[in-house]
Amino acid sequence: KLGKVPSHSDGRLVGVGVACCVESTGFGRGEPARIRIQKDGTALLSVGSTPQGQGHQTMAAQVAADRLGWPFDKIHVTAGDTSRVPPAELTAGSRTAVQVGNATAKAATALRKRLLERAGDVLEADAADLVIEDGVITVRGAPAKSVPATDVVPDEGLEVLESFDPHRPLAYSSGCHAAIVAVDPETGQVEVLRYVIAHDIGQPINELIVEGQMHGGFAHGLGYALFEAAAYDPDGNFRTASFLDYTIVSTGEVPPPALVHISTPTDANPEGFKGAGESGTIPVPAAISNAVEDALCKVRADAVVDHLPITSDRIVEILGS
Numbered sequence: 001k002l003g004k005v006p007s008h009s010d011g012r013l014v015g016v017g018v019a020c021c022v023e024s025t026g027f028g029r030g031e032p033a034r035i036r037i038q039k040d041g042t043a044l045l046s047v048g049s050t051p052q053g054q055g056h057q058t059m060a061a062q063v064a065a066d067r068l069g070w071p072f073d074k075i076h077v078t079a080g081d082t083s084r085v086p087p088a089e090l091t092a093g094s095r096t097a098v099q100v101g102n103a104t105a106k107a108a109t110a111l112r113k114r115l116l117e118r119a120g121d122v123l124e125a126d127a128a129d130l131v132i133e134d135g136v137i138t139v140r141g142a143p144a145k146s147v148p149a150t151d152v153v154p155d156e157g158l159e160v161l162e163s164f165d166p167h168r169p170l171a172y173s174s175g176c177h178a179a180i181v182a183v184d185p186e187t188g189q190v191e192v193l194r195y196v197i198a199h200d201i202g203q204p205i206n207e208l209i210v211e212g213q214m215h216g217g218f219a220h221g222l223g224y225a226l227f228e229a230a231a232y233d234p235d236g237n238f239r240t241a242s243f244l245d246y247t248i249v250s251t252g253e254v255p256p257p258a259l260v261h262i263s264t265p266t267d268a269n270p271e272g273f274k275g276a277g278e279s280g281t282i283p284v285p286a287a288i289s290n291a292v293e294d295a296l297c298k299v300r301a302d303a304v305v306d307h308l309p310i311t312s313d314r315i316v317e318i319l320g321s
Contacts, residue, residue, distance in 0.1 A: 001196040001258045002178045012182040014193070015295025019286035020176045025275025026098025026268070028089040029165045033103035035064060035111050036159040041135060041150045043068065043075045045107075047100050048088020050080035054277065055209040056096050060104045062205055063271075067108035069132030070149075085161070094275025097205060098171050101273045103164035110160045118152040164269075171266040173274040175199035177283040181291040185299060185319055188312030190226055190292060198260035202274030210276050211259060217280020218257045223249040224281075225288040229309050 005016055034046040045064050051057065057077040065072040078084060089095065116127040119137040123130065129140050138146040180194045197214055204210055227247040231239040240246040265272025289305045296303035296318060303318050 001198075001260055002180065002194055005180055006193065011186070012184050012191075013295035013298045014180065014182050015291040015293065015298070017179045017181070017287045017290030017292070017294055018176065019283035019290060020174070021279060021282040022172055022174045023094060023275065023279045023282060024170050025094035025173055025277075026169050026171045026273075027093050027095055028099055029169060030086075031088055031099035031103040031164045032085040032161065033060075033100065033107040033164070034085050034159065034161040035068070035104075035107045036157055037070075037111065037115075037149075037153050038157050039150060039153050039155055041071075041074050041153075043070050045075055045077045045104065046081060046084035047077065047079050047104060048082075048085045049091050049096050049100050051091060051096070054091070054096070054213070055206065056091070056100065059097065059205050059209060060100055063101050063104045064108045067105045068112050069134065070108075071135050074135065086163075094173070094277035094279070096277070097201075097273045097275050098169070098269055099164060101205060102166070102269045102271050103162060105271050106164055107160050107162040110162055111158060114158055114160065115149055115152060119147060119149070122147055122152055166269055168268050171202060171268040171274040173199070173201045173276060173279045175279045175283060177287040179287045179291040181288065181295060183292060183295040183315060185296075185315075188315035188319075190288075190310060190312075190315070192222070192255050192288070195255060195257040195287075196260065197257050197280060198262060199276070199279055200262040200264050200274070201276040201279065202263065203265040203272035204261070204263060205273065207261065210261075213276045214259055214280040215254075215257065217278060218284055219249050219254045221281040221284020222254060222288065223247075224308060225285040226309050226311075227253070229311060 032048050036044045047060050061075040061077050064075050116130045120127040125139050131140050135149045136146055137149050176198045178196045182191045182193055233239055266274050285308055292310050293305040
């Protein structure tokens with residue numbers, strides 16, 4: 001994926017860097033999830049952990065739809081409402097896929113069992129011989145013998161509340177990042193030419209959301225590596241108190257990384273989920289630092305990059321020291 005290292009005739013120095021990481025994900029215990037099916041077929045899923053744009057509701061709805069055998073567009077997710085579920089842990093530490101995902105799967109599986117038990121009487125079949133797909137309950141091997149799942153839902157609805165409380169909550173995602181950079185020895189400017197992220201986040205739930213997490217994580221790590229500096233003057237005054245002075249990356253500075261997806265389900269939880277929130281960020285500063293140092297060593301063998309961010313002034317200082 002990284003390809004051949006390019007050679008530049010414009011005087012810039014080219015370097016390659018690699019960094020790997022292992023991330024513990026899924027801390028916490030007692031994560032709640034409640035699912036209620038209304039008579040009209042609407043499934044109301046309530047989870048505790050609160051999102052800030054990461055796609056938690058989509059993820060939880062997909063898990064519920066798959067484990068319950070329910071149409072995805074019939075599932076409505078509410079997050080962080082303590083009138084519906086007990087208090088839960090915060091959203092942090094790449095924990096949501098592990099904790100909320102498994103809590104949702106547990107609640108959906110329990111509700112599915114109750115639906116099948118009720119349908120057994122209607123279809124005159126053992127619940128173990130019944131399946132639910134897309135909201136329809138059929139007898140395995142006899143698809144003509146079926147009933148809409150809503151027919152076995154009582155007027156008051158069906159509801160379950162479950163809590164995910166594993167003996168071993170942590171699951172470990174991992175990744176390896178590789179970067180090719182070009183450094184201008186005169187100005188100290190760094191350009192990321194190519195970047196590759198190989199990551200293993202266990203059993204993926206929504207690959208598009210995972211890709212978004214990796215792209216966003218990469219942008220965060222790139223800012224940490226090259227741009228974001230908390231600067232003070234000699235008198236101790238903070239010089240970067242606003243975004244006019246504190247530089248963050250924008251689309252112009254973030255090349256799209258190439259992604260290599262690896263799926264190794266963990267045995268730490270029933271669903272095989274691992275977190276993906278931070279593994280796109282953690283190795284980036286190290287990979288960029290290694291690549292910049294490799295480039296600088298082309299003209300100064302003892303060059304060492306040991307401070308972040310790697311500013312242009314710092315690069316010129318290293319080459320001129």
